[in-house]
Amino acid sequence: MSLLPAFVFPNFNIHSTPLLILVLQGLIFVGLLLVKYAKNKNPSDLLLALILLLVCYQQTCYTVGFMGWYDTFRNTKINYWLMPIALALGPMIYIYVRSVTTSVFRFTRKDLRHFILAIALVIYRVSIYTYDTLQTGFDATQNGVLKLALDEPIVLPILNFLNFAVMLLYLAFTFQLFYNYRNKIQQYFSNTYKLELNWILSFLVVFTALFLYGTIQTLINEYVTELSYKQQWWLNLFMAIITIYVGIRGYFTDTTKLKRLNFTFTPNPISIPQVEKDKGVSQEEIDHVRTYMEKEKPYLNPELNLSDLATALDMSRAQLSQVINNGFNKNFNDFVNSFRIDTFKEKLKEGKHKQLSLLGIAYDSGFNSKATFNRVFKKLTSTSPTEYLNSHIQ
Template identity: 55%
Template sequence: MLIPFPLEFPSFNIYSTPLLLLVLQAFVFAFLLLVRYFKKKYVSALILSVLIFITGYHRTTYTIGFMDWYDTYRNTKINYWLIALSLAIGPLLYFYVKSITTSNFRFKKKDFIHFAPVSLYVIYKISIFIYDASQPGFSDTQNGYLKVFLDEKYVGPLIGIVENLQMLLYLAFTIQLYYIYRKKIQQFFSNTYSLELNWIRNFLFIYSFLFLYSIFQGVIGSVITDLHWTQKWWYHFFTAVAIIYIGIKGYFTDTNKLNNLNFSVNVKENSATPQIELSEDVIKVKEKIEEFMENDKPFLNPDLNLTELSKMLKIPAPTLSDAINSGFDKNFNDFVNSYRVEAVQNMLQQGKQEQLSLLGIAYECGFNSKATFNRVFKKLTNTSPSQYAASLNNT
């Protein structure tokens, strides 16, 4: 006997269609990042691929719901297999940022303990399906005994609380990791790698926003008023849009630059309160640094870092860093860029803008990007490069 195909599913409406399109694209970027991992062995690409896949996979439950799957297939068992893997999101966020900010990062055996909770949860979900499937009448219902009276009644709410607490902790650790790394770059490198660091910042901001939004929505639904499924739709729509952005930016941003940076020595951070009186040793080193910077102009190399400069000056890197921080009251990045800005000003005063563009002059003076040049120049002079050049033409 032929069974008529139900016409109710799929329902392409204003709720299901946007989610469907966005989630499918998310899976495409997850696949592309996975291919990159197999081709180039970038661990960060593998982690981001899994993160995007899980985030998109979580939207699947709601996408097919808005497409009327549950109304059409009243005894569907799909609830057993659309397993919430949120317990993996926090660890994946942390290890993604760590894989970018740690030179030659590799997973260690002890790292997998972070994924023990989600692994146990998957085993639990499979176990309740096996039990419910063995009970009489299972084929005639949507959810079996353990699914209703154990999973939905007790385990589900408990897992929700654990997920939120875990996510809060991992976000805190990951944001701390990012800020510590950004400070280290300013102590070691004259290039701040702002493009790559901005990507990490935006990545963390998006997941933090989604986490806070979900908490806010949960509080509203639990304490104030029950939210209709169309009102809950917005969270899933924002999440779907977010993972498309993350997929695109994550694929096209070369985070391997940060992974290859080498912080070979420990240095002190720039003190917030400068020393009132410098020691004779620091004064001598400071004078040597000034003479070398003015005569040899190492700042013209856009990739100049603390280790290279210490070798040129034959001064230990910790001593050099301490002399820059205390003697010039600047971190390494600001110190080097101050010479670059001065070189740009000198070229503009000589009328070099008639032969070169402002960006060309910036490259000649050691800057490696337009964004960094504009930001640093305005930070150190309180005016933009174009405004400074225009002021020279008016004098």
């Protein structure tokens, strides 16, 4: 009688079943995003599908492991194809966010430089696998000569360090890209809550959380205590859950709205010194803009943007931007929202708060969300709407 444990594949257990379900759902969203890309030709959908596919690939390798594949078939060559995915994932996250925040985005040969390390890794692994397959007895073992003598002791520690460094750098680059873009759109749009790309921020936060979790687990495994295969399962579960979250949010979020607007000029910076305030801007232009805002009340439209207002005023975007920045010493976002705040205050004086909620009055004043209204009101008045009501309105 054999004393060796009997391994059977597939083994649906508490570790394998949740991963299997989540990975299959992740692959479904990969397919949905590819269909969406084929229909709309939005490169962001294709890039997000590739991101999910990359994560699902790694999760599939671990899922079949928890299902007993590697115990049942001990000569499986999976170790050749388990690669540090951050070498490709980090650059893909950066390029995905760039594709969303660029009016006309095209992937070019120049972008391939971001994937030099990932491409080199694939070529290297294919090379050592090819060499090992030519050695006697390779079919009966899991790891060949070069895998044991070169890859495991020398190359893999270097790859783990590069994996950490690449992901850290690209997350930092991507957050910088996002915040620069969010500041930029305030020069063009009056309500930036929907346009501030909350989806992108959430996308970056969850991948950052995953990166930090993985880093902590690696440090514990290397310097505190060696973690078992099952103890490392939580990272795989976390990654699988994030895959579903990203798939759902990414599929149902429209990232094309800003692509229909191209930023063909850069607004002039706001002139702070009083002596420069009216430089290049006539009083007639300032009065023209102010009169139109007061009489026509275009700010009541929540979707008002610089292009629409410039057209209504028979001005170019660059000209209007200069008038607002230098004539009113504000960016477009603060300029329009200051009229909305004044309208909100007037409605409070009229007693509108007795019939409507403060949020309802805010919507009637041109805001499109509670978050935007509260943030803008606090910024421009240094108090909250409720505090203002209690202190100024009898």
